[in-house]
Structure formats: C-alpha cells, structure tokens
Amino acid sequence: QGAPVRITLQTLQNCRNGSSFNMTTSCCPAPDVDLNVPVVDFVPKRHGVCRVRKALQCLSGEELRIYTEKLTTAYEIMRNLPASDPRSLMQQGRIHCAYCTGSFTHDGLSAAAYFTIDIHFNWLFLPWHRTFVYFHERILRKLLNDESFSLHFWNFDNGADATNSTQVETEGCFKPGHFVPRIYNNNSTSTFDSNRSNRTLVPNIVADLSIPGSEFFPVIPVRSADEAVPRNREAMQIGMERGTIPRDFFGVTFKYGDVRNLNTTGAGSLEFQPHSSMHLWIGGGVMLPATAAFDPIFYMFHANFDRLWHIWMETGDNRKLQPTDPDWLDAEFLFWDENQVLRRVKLRDTLSIGDLGYSYEKVNDAFWMEDA
Ligand code: C2O
DSSP: OOOOOBOOHHHHHTOOOOEETTEEOOOOOTTTSOOOOOEEEOOOOTTOOOEEEOBGGGOOHHHHHHHHHHHHHHHHHHHHSOTTSTTSHHHHHHHHHHHHTTOOBOTTSOGGGTOBOOSSSSTTHHHHHHHHHHHHHHHHHHHHTOTTOOOOBOOTTOOOOTTSGGGTTSOSBOSOOOSOOGGGOOTTSTTOOTTBOGGGGSTTOOOOOOSOTTOSSOOOOOOOHHHHHHHHHHHHHHHTOOOSSHHHHHOSOOOTTOOOOOOGGGSOHHIIIIIHHHHHHHBSSOOSHHHHTTSTHHHHHHHHHHHHHHHHHHSTTGGGGSOOOHHHHTOEEEEEOTTSOEEEEEGGGGSOTTTTTEEEOOBOOHHHHSOO
8 A cells, every 4th residue: 555656746846857778868848848837637528529539541532631731730830839838749758758767756755766757667557648648639639720630540450451351240440550650651741750760661561569578679570461460469469468457457556656667567468568569660769768759650659559448448347457546546647738737637537538538430450359
C-alpha cells in the first residue's frame, strides 16, 4: 500500500532536464512555457459527441484527399506555434520526453535519489498515453477550427490478406494496415519527420512487431512479408493475451515514491513487445521514447495502441483484470488543453473512450484473434 503518483504544478516547476540513452535532453516545459498558471480539473463529458477514429489504410478517394489536407495543415500550424505555446509540437514532444528522461521527481522527494517518474514500463503506460493523445487531438481540432476532426489510427496490427476467405465475414475494412501510412510519408509535408529510419520509407515493407522488447539497440533485419506476417501475428497474440493478473497486461505497479523502473520487463504485454518494437522499427536510433513524440507519426500509432487496449477490455471477461487499486485509479496527470489551460486529469476518468467522446472504426481483427 502506498499513495498514487500525482503530477502537480510543483512537479512541473521542479522539472530538471535529465539524460537517458546517452542523450542529454532539454525537455522541461519551463522556461519557455509559463508555469504560474491555474490548474483546472478535467471532467469528461459523459454524453458528448462521439467522433470516430478511422483506420488510415481504409481512407480513399475524396475522403483521403480532404483528410490529408486537414492533417498536414494542422501539423503545419502546430509546428509553427512558438515554443512558449504548450500546444506547439515542440512542447508536445517535450512533455513526453520529460517522462522518459528522469526529469520529473515525486513532489517532496529528492531527485538526487532518483525518485523520478516515468510513464513507461509500468501500469501508467496505457492511461497516460491515451490521455496524451486525447489532448493532442483536441489541440489539432482547435488549430484547424474543425469540430469534426479526429485523429485516425495506424492499424499496424492488421496483416490480414483480404483474399483469405476467413476474413470476409468480418464487417468493416479489410485492407492490411501493416505498412507506414502514406499520409505520414510524404517528405514535403508537415507530417513527415526526417529522423525516422530509412526502412519506413520503402513502400510495402511490413512493420515489425516482434523485435525483442528488452534490447534497446538491436540490429533490425529487413524481413519479407512472408516472414514478417506470421511473426507479427504471434507477437500480437502474445501482446493481447488475457493473462491471469492485472500486471500481465497493464504492467507493474508504480506509486508515489517508487523509483523509476528502467527495466522493460516491467511493461505489460502490449507495451513490452509490440510497442517497443514499433518504436525501434520506426526509429533510426531516434524513435526512442525520449524523442518519439516530436514526430507526428507518434500520435496515430499510439492511437492504435489505445484502440488495442479498448479491444482487449471488451474481449471476454478481460475487464475483470483492470486494476482496482486506488493507487492506480487516483493517479493524477497534468495536460495542457486546446486553450492552453492546464488540466488535472484523474486516471479513473480515462478508462472509457466513450466518456472521452470517441470510438474506433471497426476493422478486421481476425488476423491475430484467430489461432495461427
Ligand atoms: Cu511514451 Cu510509444 O511511448
């Protein structure tokens, strides 16, 4: 028994630029961002609008053209906001970075003892990233001044071949989603980031979900689709396993006063392999947690992890394995919203995507649901 992790204004004010993976980072919001601001509680609108996040590979024709234009415009604006604006891509990337570089300390405890907070490799991973993407999406919507805009997802777990007859019964989109969505791959637009590995630029190379989660700098072989598809299916099956205790899917506990866990084995099953693999596969040594969120691709690929969490919760009696520990439910985070207001979010308010006002387009999940 302990107490929940709480990110407060004081946590932000005491942020100290840290270092990780041999990179020194400068990810604290201040001095660019004003931290002498009020904090306002976030209350999800339980019966608000419901926007659909769609599978990117299934957009086509006019819809794809319009969406491409909106998305690239939104990121162009976001990239051009001044660093003092917490909605700028620079600050969005930094806030994520600060959590992976030991920059935040539990309030009242000494940084010298490395009482630093991380939202990776523990049970904060899923809810923190859901909420981060949620506010990022609200910001994009506001920058576009388009109430209908939603962030779509990279359906990388979907290696389904539509010609395989077992897929045809499922409703929804059948196209395989395991290639980098083209919309993020045009190097003349704002959704592109030149720090990605060259492997992401080769058309029709299947993303690799099965890079060993415990290795930080693995050599990543280029695999043929024939080789990659069954490996990915297996990695997804393991990542989405029910498990027997909350820890299996959600990750180890992380409470007030805990020392930041740098061991990837603290991660839940989905984070451990598919998530780590995707970062390593996208990165040219750069898509490591510290630098990842400076790249727009981060948000739609995390939208898919969010979707996978949602699907897992809706499967069988998995819901029973959601942690009930108040030290998880009462954890608190701070996020800037679309109006640059700093919001205090309780983890318990992030557990239903319906309450947050969005849903996911149904796509073919049979690829990894069925037995290989
Ligand atoms: Cu905070 Cu995909 O990482």
